[in-house]
Structures are given as structure tokens and as C-alpha cells.
Amino acid sequence: VTLLILRYASEIVNRAVLFMVKKDEVRGLGQFGIELKGKSADQIVRNIKLPLNQPSLFLSVIESRRSYLGALESNPGNTYLVNELGGEMPDAAVAIPLVVDGKVALVVYGDNLPERRPIRGMDTLEMFMSQAGMALEKALLEKRIAELQKEQR
Numbered sequence: 001v002t003l004l005i006l007r008y009a010s011e012i013v014n015r016a017v018l019f020m021v022k023k024d025e026v027r028g029l030g031q032f033g034i035e036l037k038g039k040s041a042d043q044i045v046r047n048i049k050l051p052l053n054q055p056s057l058f059l060s061v062i063e064s065r066r067s068y069l070g071a072l073e074s075n076p077g078n079t080y081l082v083n084e085l086g087g088e089m090p091d092a093a094v095a096i097p098l099v100v101d102g103k104v105a106l107v108v109y110g111d112n113l114p115e116r117r118p119i120r121g122m123d124t125l126e127m128f129m130s131q132a133g134m135a136l137e138k139a140l141l142e143k144r145i146a147e148l149q150k151e152q153r
Contacts, residue, residue: 001132005098005108006032008128012121013094013110017045017085019058021104026050026058029106036086048084050077057081057095062104067096067126069119081109091116098129100136 002018009016015033019026028048034041052059056077061068072078072093082089090111098106108129112119 001136002030002106005106005129005132006030008125009108009110012125013119014112014115014117015085016108016110017048019048019050019107019109021058021062021107024052026052026062026107034085044084048081050080057093057109058107061095061097061107065097065099065104067094067122069094069122086113088113092119094119094122094125096122096126096129098136099133101140105133105136 006016006018009018010032013033015031015035017031017034018029020029026049028045031041031045034045036044050056050058052062054077055073055075057068057072058077070092072082072089090113093109093111095107095109097104098108108125110119
């Protein structure tokens with residue numbers, strides 16, 4: 001699922017990072033398009049940890065469970081993210097949550113650096129994320145049913 005999300009994201013943005021939502025933070029999982037001179041972008045992304053007790057794009061998307069498209073607000077969380085991803089502030093960014101069982105499990109972040117083209121086609125990625133969330137919910141339910149059936153035997 002994570003690879004498919006990044007593949008779909010590559011259709012609408014130049015670079016993207018997939019974040020896993022934990023209880024009190026988001027953590028980088030994978031990326032495409034991030035280029036950092038003399039550093040491994042994959043390693044940098046996996047080391048990104050943003051706490052959910054301070055304002056950031058992620059906190060907003062997780063609390064609302066709604067996608068975001070626009071400029072990044074000036075706050076410590078967003079500044080940290082921008083610095084980790086090379087230090088250049090994008091004109092616009094997108095963040096789309098993947099909701100499973102009523103909770104945000106993943107957030108895909110994307111922007112169009114370095115070219116700064118407008119971000120178009122976000123609705124397709126939103127639909128895919130919604131479908132992926134439902135597929136994961138179905139898998140969880142099937143697993144729970146199998147476990148309950150095992151207990152009853």
C-alpha cells in the first residue's frame with residue numbers, strides 16, 4: 001500500500017514523503033524526489049520525527065482528518081520539516097491522510113520543489129487514499145473475525 005501511495009503521489013507532485021502516525025508523533029517512512037547534497041534522502045526521511053503536541057501541518061490534518069493544499073504556515077513543526085527536506089520553503093504543499101478505523105494511520109506530504117508548478121490532480125490521490133483506508137479496514141475486520149472464530153473453537 002505504501003509503495004502504491006508514493007506512486008500515485010508521483011503523478012501530482014515532484015517530491016513526497018509518507019509519514020506514519022504514532023500516538024504522539026509522526027515519523028517518516030519513505031520518499032521520492034527528495035535530493036539532499038551528500039546525504040541519503042531515505043535515511044534523513046526515516047529519521048524525521050515530528051511531535052504532535054505542537055502546531056504543524058500534520059497536527060492540523062490529523063485532527064481534522066481532511067486533506068490540505070496550500071502554503072505552509074510559519075510554525076516550529078513546519079520549519080523543522082522544511083529544514084529536514086533541504087531548507088527551501090515550497091510555495092504550496094499537500095498533505096493527505098489515510099484513515100483506518102476512524103484514525104489517521106498515514107499522511108502523505110508532497111510539494112513541487114524545485115520547479116514550483118501548481119499542484120493539480122489532488123482529488124485522484126485523495127480517492128486512492130480513501131480506497132486504501134477502506135481496504136486496510138476490511139483486512140483488519142477479517143483478521144478480527146478470524147481471531148474470534150479461533151477463540152470460539
